[in-house]
Amino acid sequence: MGRLSVQSRDCVPCASVMQRLAVLGLILGCAVCLSSAAVILDNGMPVLWAQTAGQVTDLPSQNGILTPDPWHFLQRLSFYRLMIAATDPFMGSMGTNATDSPWWGPPLELAWMLTSGRLADPTGTTTCGLQTGDPMCISTQSWWSCVNYFTSALPFLSAAQQGFMGEGVQVQLQVPAGVEDFCTTHADCTARYPDAMSKWDAFFQGLKTLSVSREADREKKDSILGLYWAAQMASTYASTACDARKNQYSAEEVAFVNSWLNSAEYVAAAHFQSNMERSVKFITPLPSRILREGDSAPNISDLSQEENHSLAVFSWMRSINSLLGGTLLRMWKNAMCSVDTREKGGQLLEQLLLNPSFATNTFLALITGMATSC
Template sequence: MLRLLVLGLVLACAVSLSSSAVILENGAPILWAQTASQVTELPMHDGILLPDPWNYLHRMSLYRLMIAATDPFMGSMGTNATDSPLWGLPLQLGWMLTSGRLADPTGATTCGLEAEPLCISTQSWWACVNYFASVLPFLSAAQQGFMGAGAQVQMQVPAGVQDYCTTYADCKAKYPDAMSKWDAFFQGLKTTSESLLPDDVKKDTILGVYWDAQMASTYASAACNARQSHYSSVEVSFAQSWLNSAEYVAAARFQANMEKALLFLSPLPSRILQEGDSAPNIVGLTAEENHTLYIFSWMKTIDSLLGGTLLRLWKGAMCSVNTRQKGAQVLEQLLLNPSFATSTFLSIITEMTTSC
């Protein structure tokens, strides 16, 4: 009951006028303290782990367990306990919860609403896309021994829902590229961390295989596209821009630790967008949220007008550790600094490309 009251307060803050999205609770992702800290705390039957990814606490638990299991191999990321790039994922899930994006968009059920605040809807496009960035990597981590020797996992699924894979073998058969990339990440994490490479090279290498896996999950989540029909055209446009922005972040091998992830997630829209919402003048959203939506839209529009040239230039410019570090800084300026001119962004990309 207490956790439901806490969640109610968090959701109330999230939907208040002119308030940025609620991302943290007591310095951790939303309801982090209520999640499983040990694999043995997950449901189990006949020796098989049975997490319910349609319960927010269970899905968040997948992230907590993955972070704990991989932290021993993340020394090159920094000295802080929250330097792992995996921290961006639970923070993102928390934003989806408090902004209402995990709720049933069809209105046919109360899933995700006040009556069932921890319910994640199988009809939510956002929840579906996140499934590929939570369940798939967890199944891979378990397969690669990160959840204990011989751990077997099968995800629970609501009755009548058939279009989600639930086991490693099932996901591997349906989404072979994504699962192979996650396998490569978890395998590479061990070998790279144990190598004699300098820490900056280890870090860049680990981030490289991590973002390869993340983007493979993103591409596989095209299976969720039919669920976009439940949303306004404005929300769909934002969703597409959000996916597009991941291409830039991935190419820069952005270290999505807690500190950096917060910078990118805090100005995301704190509610689902409706018809008539037009950035940078959306009523009820902060100036920061409006700016971020405007920049997302600008990047997608420019790239479309240029036939994909902007993204190709960007990827081409991310050719070294130095340019990737500079690229991450440029993205921060573009999204977070309203005075940073979009023309400056274009000139910097051109300059970095010539150095490759």
């Protein structure tokens, strides 16, 4: 199937004119909030959630093939809403709340990327993603939007291939004219990124199998989360294709990028249950704007204490791991050897990232003790 190009970014298939005005008003209103914390929730849901596609048929289609535009914020966010709805019947082991699925983390993260300005064109050559241009536009030049493509578009294509979007549903993603470095179909992505796509396929297939297994819910949940994080990390590793886009940012933002990638290794190894409640706690203190030259946590004056703390912790985790030649991360992964230690690991990460009084030397001591227990 050939690549489908998009010449116009003006169409919003899943929002009426009045909804579009509401969207713009909300984003413009968020501008005054950025100096304190990035806005990720609106009425208890990810920002602009109500504007997204509630069912697959709300997405654009052509000749019986779904043709959504992942470079439009509402449509990329729709991927997550549709995947949550499609996988929820198989997520009973996650808990009794409607927002216990690990799939709630990614849309909240995407909301943070939007309101912190990280989906906009970092080159300044277009108004894509800017309030003075098209705030719903996701720039192909943004490192953040490129990396997120691998954890939104790829799993959506896999979900459709595995029948989660309906029997026989085919998807070909739109791509802006002149852009060639993004896969657009399941076959295309499988050819380019076989490990990532095979792990997403394994996740969706395993979800069906595990949901009816005789395992206790605790073990079942851990197994599902294991498949989920294996796929998420495979997508993250595949996103090295985005690396050249780092050159558009300050050294401080690039350092944060690298620390953010490093932190994902710890979260994944712990099989972290990224449900709504826990994800809000982790994403809210992330920096509410792109970092600039001279920003030095924990002393960035226009960021909150919580944002400064999270930046300092991310930086410490990456720096100490580098100084130890990768030992910290290896110790952590070794310690995540059982359901018990993985649950403790998730709690430990919460303490480290959310509790400013939690000493880093305590973190090291606890990891050492957990690793020896394995």
